[in-house]
Amino acid sequence: MVKKAVPDSTRRSTRSRRAIYDAALALVGEVGYPRTTIEGIAARAGVGKQTIYRWWSSKAEVLLEAFTDLSAQAAEAAARPGPEEGGQEGGQGENGIPDTGDLAADLKLVLRATVDELLDPKFDIPARALAAEGVVDEQVGAEFVTKLLEPQLQLYVRRLRSAQEHGDVRPDVDPRIALELFVSPLAQRWLQRTGPITHAYTDTLVDYALNGLAPRRPS
Amino acid sequence: MVKKAVPDSTRRSTRSRRAIYDAALALVGEVGYPRTTIEGIAARAGVGKQTIYRWWSSKAEVLLEAFTDLSAQAAEAAARPGPEEGGQEGGQGENGIPDTGDLAADLKLVLRATVDELLDPKFDIPARALAAEGVVDEQVGAEFVTKLLEPQLQLYVRRLRSAQEHGDVRPDVDPRIALELFVSPLAQRWLQRTGPITHAYTDTLVDYALNGLAPRRPS
CATH class of the missing domain: 1.10.10.60 (Homeodomain-like)
Known part of the structure; x- marks a missing residue:
């Protein structure tokens, strides 16, 4: 060869x-x-x-690209098929969030991967330094939100829109706000260390967000 | 006299x-x-x-007390009866969050007051400086979360527990996680400037959190 x-x-x-x-x-x-x-x-x-x-x-430009590269590496590693699976092209879709038809399962999968990334010091330490600067420096914050964070949030918007088309999310719900019910709690626990970050925790967030906190009347 | x-x-x-x-x-x-x-x-x-x-x-101690004092002043100002109302001792309860029996209305009221506080430069600018330091300095973060933030979150825990006793929140829900569905989105929008902060926004968060994103079956 x-x-x-x-x-x-x-x-x-x-x-x-x-x-x-x-x-x-x-x-x-x-x-x-x-x-x-x-x-x-x-x-x-x-x-x-x-x-x-x-x-x-x-x-700022160097760091922006370095983080983009780091996230791409993490996504690649997550998408790499394990020994027991044959890859996941089927459900993955081009939007980066799987669309298997099971909304809860798809969201849980992606949030679990995010938990793993946030707990990895390779990501955690530099991302924290940058996030802290964004809190006090509006321009730095805007740059990184626009170019790094918001594009990721838009993947959830697309997945929730697809769920609305399939009747799994109410049509009157604004997907851009809805995603914050499970994304922001994780972000706050990470940023402010207000509680432990685990897979069980993000699974719970998804269940609460989809089903609501109030009792569901018997159908 | x-x-x-x-x-x-x-x-x-x-x-x-x-x-x-x-x-x-x-x-x-x-x-x-x-x-x-x-x-x-x-x-x-x-x-x-x-x-x-x-x-x-x-x-750290000086700042901690300064913020406690600032929050107390804001709470006092919010509780001061306007010209058209006669005060609110009735529903207020000693837990700091009103308990009128209407969970959604009570949460919306408190979150709207929080929006006003976050938009006030007197609070916003110093709180941002402190929050940014907490993101990178674990000890500073822990001090302020333990002494300032968590006690406020515990007020929501108590209100949600009361709602559980009255059948307005499912008994299997963990109130400490549940409160994050409406508190954390506001916190993230404030900290990272990921979107506008308005009363309509926090009202929507409460509605989504209580009712869930998935369709409710006809009762």
Whole structure:
């Protein structure tokens, strides 16, 4: 078998980018957002400052891409078929949230994966540093919400719309607000450490949100 | 009418405490938690450093009390009868959340007041600085969650328990998790600015949480 040739410069670029992502995430986790600099990232990644400026114009841009890459890696790892499964192309759909027809099961699956990601120090430490800065710096907050958080929330909007089409969610419900019933509790527990984060917890959130807290009249 | 004599030292203490609270909240909002110091608070309040150390042992303690005082003031203002009402001792109960027997109305009332507080810069700016620090500093976060946030959440736990006794919330529901369905979305929108904060929004959260997102079968 003939190995396909990858040009040296491409390989070098990929390696540099990965080193820069890693350096940016590590640094922001250690010193916080305000004290993270392009110079610091370059030094830690072992590249010249100009290499970073060739690809990005600010530290916010570098971090944004580093987190996008980190999430993509996590999603890839989660989608990788385990030894007992044959992959999940069937139900996955292109919206990133499975659509098997069982809304509760699909939401639970995705939220469990999010729990795992939030508990992983590789994600937790840098994401926390960035989130903290977004709380006090409106511009940083807006940048990351618009480019990282909201696109993820829109995946839930699409899944809930599909559920409405199938009669599993009431037609009068606003999906953009509805998703907050199970996403925001997890976010608050993570951000403010107001309680433990477990799979059982997010399963419960989904059940409460779909069925409501008030008693259902006998049908 | 004879005015009751207030000892001069008490009056002076009250005035100093209030000045220290105000200075602490203003300072943390301006420079952030890490750069807020006892010295800075003292200078701004126009008191000696020793005056602060006589009453508190750390800046965290000063801020904790300043926020407690601020919340108490807001609660007092909210409870003050307007021109058209005769006060609300009747339904208020000692748990701080009204218990009129109408769970949805009671929750909506309290959440609307919370919206007003979060939108008030007097609260928003210092609270944001403190919350941001809690996201990255586990000890600071734990201190403020334990002493400020969790006691407020426990008021919802009590109200939901009362609702369970009256059959308005299912008996199998865990009130500590249930309250997060309407409290956490508001918290996340405030902290991360993921969407507008209005009375209509929190009303919707309460309706969704109590009734659920899935269709109710005809009774």
